[in-house]
Amino acid sequence: MKKDIVPILTTHIPELKLCNRGKVRDVYEINDTLLIVATDRISAFDVVLPSGIPYKGHVLTGLSEFWFKYTSSIIPNHLITTEIEHMGNPILLQYKDTLMGRSMLVKKVRVVPVECVIRGYLAGSGWKEYQKTHTICGIKLPGGLKESDRLPEPIFTPSTKATVGHDENITFSRVVDMVGKKLAEELKENSMKVYLRACAYALDRGIIICDTKFEWGITADNKMILIDEALTPDSSRFWPCDGYEPGKPQHSYDKQFIRDYLENIRWDKKPPAPVLPPEIIQKTSEKYLSAYKTLTGKNLF
Template structure:
């Protein structure tokens, strides 16, 4: 890492209305738009950790911008701009030193309360569920699969969108009950389409996208668009193709590294979370920066 910075754990911008402080993002309301600011906070097992990860917010914003632009040819999204000077707001401009590189101005939409997860490989909670039932979210899978194996084909495995506590895997029929059959089918189709496009792009750059999570919203014109973040190390598992060996956990560019550390110290996964050692913080920061470079071909720093 070229130089150290102090992680940004929270923002407080006078003259802007803070409408939500999430696990990672601070969201401000500006007329009919939202300013989404990615801090360096990190959560694991749905608990915000006391330690921040340097450059994490910039990686999340930069990668989301990259993917929103790359996928806009097939799916509309909420991004207006990440460029402070194009936001046309003097308050934002006055806080450019904090916001540059980590803020997105986006369209305000009605959020659909479903986490749209697409899995191409067997890992994480999907692997745990498969070991018990040979299925994930009610989708039956062949017997004899190993951890990290590719699935016969990608599957749509939605979960609840919890504002507090843990997201919970649900069946597609449950999604249909929640939001209606037509919208559920649309989310599934669009999520699968996005995953396949991103998977193929990433593979060409030596990255396996094991799984990823999409979020969707509905505009005033009743159009369903991609929102939140897209294909970042927070919302996806990225594995280096070099060294990929099924049958065990994989090295990753994402926050699975943090989860593995927390499992090793036998934390009960309830607040308060333990402070991360400096070497874990630095290694995680490097993983995020490496993911950005591998996928965009650019150095963030």
């Protein structure tokens, strides 16, 4: 890392209305738009840790911007700009040092209450479910698959969008019950389209996108657009192609490194979370920055 920075764990812009302070993002309302600020907070097992990860917010915003632009020719999205000077609000200029590089001005939409997960490989909760039933979210899979195996074809495995606690994996028929058949089919088709395009790009750069999560919104004129973040180490499992070997967990660019550390120290996964050692913080930061450079071909700083 080129320079030392102090992680930003929270933001305060009293002149603006704070809509939501999530696990990672602080969201402010500006007329008919939203300002999404990616902090350096990190969560594990649905608990926000007391330690921030330097550069994390910049990586999440930078990668989201990259993917929004890369996929905009096939799917519209909510991004307006990441440039503070172009957001048209003088208040934001007063907080430029905090906001720069970690903020997106986006369209305000009606959020579809479904987490749209696409899995191309067998890992995480999908692997756990497969071992018990040979299914994921009601989708029957062939027998004999190993952990981290590539699936015969990517699958759509939605989940509920929980505001607190764990998201719950659900079947496609449940999505139909929640939002209607037409919208459910659109969610599946559009999520798959973005995933397949991103996978092809990432593979050329030595990264396997094991799985990823998308969120979608409906505009005032009833159009579906991609929202929230896109294909970041927080919303995806990124594996380096080098060393990929089915039958075991893979090295990754995401926060699995932190989860493994917390498992090793036998934290009970209940608040308060333990403070992370400096070496774990630095290694995690390096993983995020490496994912950004590998995918975009650019250094963030």
